[in-house]
Amino acid sequence: MVQTGVQRALGARLRSFLAHSLHNRLSAFFAGLGVTALLQSSTATGLMVTGFGAEGLVSLTQGLAIMLGANVGTTLIVQPLSFDVSLVAPILVLAGYFLFRRARAGTRDFGRVFIGLGLILFALHQFLALLGPITANPLTRAFLEALSTHIVFIMLIGVALAWAAHSSVAIVLLAMSLATNGVLTVAGGIALALGANVGTALNPVVEGGGNDPATRRLPLGNLLARIGGALAILAVYPWITPFVTGIESAPARAIADFHLGFNLVLALLLFPLLKPYSRLLERLLPSHPQDESPDAPRYLQLVAAGAPVAVALAGATREALRLSDVLEEMLAGLHDALANPSRRQIKETRALDDRLDRLNRAIKENLLAIDTGRLDELTNEKLARILTFSINLEQAGDLIDRGLLGIASRRIKRGVAFSREGNADLVAQVDRLRETLHNSTAVFLSGDIAAARALVSEKDVFRCLEEDATAAHFDRLRSGNVETVETSALHLDALRDLKRVSSHLIEASAYPILKKRGDLLPTRLRTVE
Numbered sequence: 001m002v003q004t005g006v007q008r009a010l011g012a013r014l015r016s017f018l019a020h021s022l023h024n025r026l027s028a029f030f031a032g033l034g035v036t037a038l039l040q041s042s043t044a045t046g047l048m049v050t051g052f053g054a055e056g057l058v059s060l061t062q063g064l065a066i067m068l069g070a071n072v073g074t075t076l077i078v079q080p081l082s083f084d085v086s087l088v089a090p091i092l093v094l095a096g097y098f099l100f101r102r103a104r105a106g107t108r109d110f111g112r113v114f115i116g117l118g119l120i121l122f123a124l125h126q127f128l129a130l131l132g133p134i135t136a137n138p139l140t141r142a143f144l145e146a147l148s149t150h151i152v153f154i155m156l157i158g159v160a161l162a163w164a165a166h167s168s169v170a171i172v173l174l175a176m177s178l179a180t181n182g183v184l185t186v187a188g189g190i191a192l193a194l195g196a197n198v199g200t201a202l203n204p205v206v207e208g209g210g211n212d213p214a215t216r217r218l219p220l221g222n223l224l225a226r227i228g229g230a231l232a233i234l235a236v237y238p239w240i241t242p243f244v245t246g247i248e249s250a251p252a253r254a255i256a257d258f259h260l261g262f263n264l265v266l267a268l269l270l271f272p273l274l275k276p277y278s279r280l281l282e283r284l285l286p287s288h289p290q291d292e293s294p295d296a297p298r299y300l301q302l303v304a305a306g307a308p309v310a311v312a313l314a315g316a317t318r319e320a321l322r323l324s325d326v327l328e329e330m331l332a333g334l335h336d337a338l339a340n341p342s343r344r345q346i347k348e349t350r351a352l353d354d355r356l357d358r359l360n361r362a363i364k365e366n367l368l369a370i371d372t373g374r375l376d377e378l379t380n381e382k383l384a385r386i387l388t389f390s391i392n393l394e395q396a397g398d399l400i401d402r403g404l405l406g407i408a409s410r411r412i413k414r415g416v417a418f419s420r421e422g423n424a425d426l427v428a429q430v431d432r433l434r435e436t437l438h439n440s441t442a443v444f445l446s447g448d449i450a451a452a453r454a455l456v457s458e459k460d461v462f463r464c465l466e467e468d469a470t471a472a473h474f475d476r477l478r479s480g481n482v483e484t485v486e487t488s489a490l491h492l493d494a495l496r497d498l499k500r501v502s503s504h505l506i507e508a509s510a511y512p513i514l515k516k517r518g519d520l521l522p523t524r525l526r527t528v529e
Contacts, residue, residue, distance in 0.1 A: 001115055001116030002116035002120075005111070008112070024062075025062060025274060028062045028063075029068055032045055033069035033072050034069075034073065035048075036069070036070040049070075059278075060217050060278040060282065061275055064222065064225075064277065067218065067221075068225075068270060071197070072260075072264055074169060074200070078256045088121065089122045092117050093114070093119065095114050096112065099114065124177045144183055144184065147188070148187060148188035149187075151234070152234065154195065155191045157192065157195060158175070158195020158196045158199060159196075161174075162196040162197075162200045171195075175190075176193075176252040176256060179252065186254050190254075190258050191237075193262075194230050195230075201219070204222070205223050217278075220285070221278070225270055244257060297366070298318075300315050301314075310379075316363055316366055316367055316383075316386050317445075320363060320386055323363075323393045324393060326355050327437060328434060330352045330353065330401075331430060331434045332434070333346075333352065334349060334430050335434075336349075337349060337405060337408040338423060338427050338430065341411065343409070349400075349405055357394060360394035363386070363390045364391070385447075388507075389509055393504070395504050396504040396505055399500055399501050400501060404497050417487070418491055419476055422472075422476065425469040425472065429469070429495075432461075439454070439458070440505045443455050444508065449517065452509070453510075455509065455510040456506055456510045459502070459503065462498075462502040466496075469495055
């Protein structure tokens with residue numbers, strides 16, 4: 001609840017702040033510290049930064065600096081909670097309740113944060129109350145005291161608990177509570193907290209990796225650093241507890257100070273070594289070739305890497321043709337989903353939209369990296385045409401995915417069917433869309449003016465098709481056709497989305513050519529004097 005509340009209230013701003021605070025290692029460190037202090041989850045920060053790394057928005061060195069800051073940030077809330085704050089729990093829940101019920105969105109979500117913190121304190125109090133009668137038994141207490149000497153075993157328990165809970169804070173608070181009530185010795189509590197520091201680094205490794213080993217460098221580097229720190233602590237463990245308790249005698253405070261000190265010392269030791277550590281991780285986890293994935297770009301050439309602008313635009317054009325191929329596969333899948341409804345067919349076709357999105361993103365990033373100020377007018381126009389084509393095809397794919405395939409899925413879920421005539425109209429329009437896509441791709445490649453004008457005239461054709469199909473649909477409604485009555489809203493939505501897809505296909509290639517010539521009117525309205 002704490003993490004969800006902060007993410008709903010500040011999530012987009014936190015992500016934006018993190019992405020814009022990567023100028024150097026030091027600013028990245030403090031950005032990670034600040035974001036994690038609010039989220040109270042280094043796991044959430046780790047997953048965000050792993051996503052940035054996979055998209056190429058952050059270098060490995062900067063990402064590791066963020067994670068060092070995140071590891072320190074997650075210890076900050078443990079410090080105030082290491083004092084006796086059990087009386088604060090009902091106040092936090094009550095304040096959170098009023099905020100949640102009365103405040104506006106944003107402030108309302110902070111109510112969720114206060115309720116979550118209060119519930120954590122309540123839960124720890126109740127847990128210890130349940131353990132009270134058990135630990136009062138002399139045999140049980142003797143067993144727990146003996147268990148406290150098995151430091152490695154307790155640490156492994158902490159690893160498992162933090163991994164399962166997705167939170168080192170909860171496990172460290174548990175260790176503090178158990179030590180305060182004599183269930184564990186301070187040495188055992190420190191071992192449990194040490195395991196929590198390792199366990200919370202497991203989640204980004206398990207959940208944040210992709211097919212490319214390069215995307216695992218950051219979470220794995222953070223995990224290896226924590227494991228190395230834990231092993232170093234185990235090597236000098238007999239001296240750790242006397243040292244910590246010499247600074248702070250209260251068990252809860254001693255464990256909280258160890259938790260903070262461990263992460264601070266680890267950050268100080270590793271910070272100067274981040275660059276060689278990054279190079280080691282890059283050597284251990286080399287990136288796969290970019291063209292192994294079916295939806296990875298194959299032909300893009302980076303101007304920044306030395307490719308001439310003409311070569312970069314040619315590569316982007318070839319990549320845009322792959323978008324056309326994927327969209328044609330989606331239209332074929334839509335045809336089958338309407339003609340012979342199948343959940344499997346719908347699922348496979350919807351997956352193609354992800355390929356469209358990734359290819360379009362790669363094309364945009366490639367072209368937007370080119371400095372257009374140094375290009376002549378003709379080259380700038382060609383770049384703009386490629387961008388317009390790829391963006392419109394991606395938007396057409398979104399309409400098919402979220403609109404038309406969603407309609408096909410709802411039809412199956414409701415157990416209804418379009419009338420035979422209505423379904424035939426939809427299938428015929430999908431086939432017409434495939435032909436329009438072929439023509440649009442040809443216009444994109446040739447730049448032919450006559451072909452562009454012919455393509456734009458398709459808008460009138462689709463407008464007439466929609467009007468005729470809608471009129472026929474209303475005629476069937478008036479006649480009392482049961483299938484038409486049951487699927488009326490779905491059918492009209494499908495007709496609307498088919499027309500919108502056709503608009504994107506036409507605008508993708510014909511509009512830039514005709515606009516340059518001044519052949520497009522600003523409005524369809526006739527001038528009235």
